[in-house]
Amino acid sequence: MKNIKQGGPLVPRVGLSATSPRPTAQPNPALRAFRCYPCRVVLLWALLIASSSAFAQVMSLDTVLATIDRRNPMLQQYNEKASAYREYTAGAKSWMAPMVGAGTFMTPYPGQQLMEARDKGSIMISVEQQIPNPARLQANQNYLASRAAIEEKGRAVQFNSLRAEAKTLYYQWLVAEEKVRVLRENERALQLMLKLARLRYPYNQGSLGNIYKTEGRLLEVQNMLLMAQGDIDEKSYRLKSLMTLPAQTPLQVDTTLQITFQPFASPFDTAALSAQRSDIQQLDRTIEAMQLNQQLQRYQAKPDFKIRFDHMQPLGDMPVQFTAMAMISIPIAPWSSKMYKAEVRGMHYDIQAMKRERESVLVETQGMLAGMSAQIARMQQQVDNYQHKIVPALQKNYDAALLAYEENREQLPVVIDGWEALNMAQVEYLNKREALYIMIVTYEKQAEK
Numbered sequence: 001m002k003n004i005k006q007g008g009p010l011v012p013r014v015g016l017s018a019t020s021p022r023p024t025a026q027p028n029p030a031l032r033a034f035r036c037y038p039c040r041v042v043l044l045w046a047l048l049i050a051s052s053s054a055f056a057q058v059m060s061l062d063t064v065l066a067t068i069d070r071r072n073p074m075l076q077q078y079n080e081k082a083s084a085y086r087e088y089t090a091g092a093k094s095w096m097a098p099m100v101g102a103g104t105f106m107t108p109y110p111g112q113q114l115m116e117a118r119d120k121g122s123i124m125i126s127v128e129q130q131i132p133n134p135a136r137l138q139a140n141q142n143y144l145a146s147r148a149a150i151e152e153k154g155r156a157v158q159f160n161s162l163r164a165e166a167k168t169l170y171y172q173w174l175v176a177e178e179k180v181r182v183l184r185e186n187e188r189a190l191q192l193m194l195k196l197a198r199l200r201y202p203y204n205q206g207s208l209g210n211i212y213k214t215e216g217r218l219l220e221v222q223n224m225l226l227m228a229q230g231d232i233d234e235k236s237y238r239l240k241s242l243m244t245l246p247a248q249t250p251l252q253v254d255t256t257l258q259i260t261f262q263p264f265a266s267p268f269d270t271a272a273l274s275a276q277r278s279d280i281q282q283l284d285r286t287i288e289a290m291q292l293n294q295q296l297q298r299y300q301a302k303p304d305f306k307i308r309f310d311h312m313q314p315l316g317d318m319p320v321q322f323t324a325m326a327m328i329s330i331p332i333a334p335w336s337s338k339m340y341k342a343e344v345r346g347m348h349y350d351i352q353a354m355k356r357e358r359e360s361v362l363v364e365t366q367g368m369l370a371g372m373s374a375q376i377a378r379m380q381q382q383v384d385n386y387q388h389k390i391v392p393a394l395q396k397n398y399d400a401a402l403l404a405y406e407e408n409r410e411q412l413p414v415v416i417d418g419w420e421a422l423n424m425a426q427v428e429y430l431n432k433r434e435a436l437y438i439m440i441v442t443y444e445k446q447a448e449k
Contacts, residue, residue: 057251067243075155075162085145120315121314122313122321125311130304133299164442166242167441168441174255182430197412210411263443268366303328368446369447372442372446379432
């Protein structure tokens with residue numbers, strides 16, 4: 001090795017001189033490692049992992065959402081609850097079971113003196129059936145059926161939330177893939193600059209500080225690559241958990257997806273919003289259920305019926321006898337009517353409170369949709385400026401500086417400054433694109449599109 005100059009620091013020149021001895025041939029480290037059995041196992045697993053990632057399934061956004069709709073357990077629980085209320089509805093008109101009894105009637109105690117044969121008493125068989133009021137049974141059935149509709153709308157509300165979460169993860173994954181592509185290009189550019197700097201340094205056409213500076217920028221880019229890859233892994237695992245897929249399932253997003261913004265046609269039409277949003281529909285079903293329950297409480301004032309038949313078989317010289325009885329309840333008695341009347345009044349105020357909540361949600365949604373629509377338009381304009389003006393201009397600046405450096409008309413710090421400006425603009429462009437996608441998802445969640 002030759003030094004740079006006499007008395008200076010020992011810095012190795014790039015390459016070998018003509019008189020330098022050739023290095024002796026060393027055995028291939030890969031071959032040495034392959035002779036070791038544990039190393040072969042590790043290499044085999046690495047090849048399997050690489051092959052699985054190479055054949056990862058490309059899953060479109062529609063497929064992801066359909067899989068969540070079909071497999072997510074948070075949605076399945078609403079299906080089970082709705083099925084439970086439908087089963088309750090099927091038995092809502094059932095009557096109480098009949099009562100059958102047997103015993104003695106007017107039978108004297110043992111040891112008593114009987115005056116006549118008829119004093120022996122009788123064997124009695126009794127049958128009793130309670131007949132509930134049919135209007136109350138119908139009201140109870142209607143109320144239980146409305147509870148099933150609430151659970152179905154609750155499922156739609158939960159799916160809207162999961163759909164927004166899945167879209168956010170999917171779009172962030174797309175941006176992370178774009179970041180990886182940009183960082184790979186920056187890595188190759190820095191490697192080229194570093195190679196040129198090392199080749200020129202022995203001829204006093206560059207400084208050692210510029211080489212170290214370029215190496216530092218290269219390591220920073222590689223560190224950013226690691227962060228982007230970790231972000232992709234996180235989004236992958238979260239998406240697979242939403243779809244209830246095994247964590248080892250290879251998955252890849254569709255990078256050809258075009259994301260566009262379509263504003264809600266009638267953001268200030270409350271009727272259109274009510275028909276679109278599942279949470280408003282859930283509030284409507286809840287109000288209907290409360291009204292049906294209120295009607296059920298009113299029917300508590302209707303009477304119930306009961307019939308009873310007793311048959312007496314005498315033990316002595318007596319005729320066969322029977323007793324038939326019909327009974328009716330009197331729920332309008334003052335001491336029994338206070339409860340259901342108070343329930344009816346209380347439910348009236350609960351229904352009014354639900355209606356006010358519905359109005360407030362609609363008013364808040366109108367304001368949010370209008371504000372987000374304007375914000376999305378501004379964010380889209382910023383993204384377009386970065387994509388069509390800022391990044392292309394900085395790319396031309398960097399290309400011109402790199403060309404001048406390759407032709408020995410410019411210094412390496414100028415090229416690095418041009419690259420840094422381009423890299424910052426590219427990263428900022430991708431960050432703004434990600435923020436735009438998240439805002440679009442938030443808008444679609446509010447409009448439930």
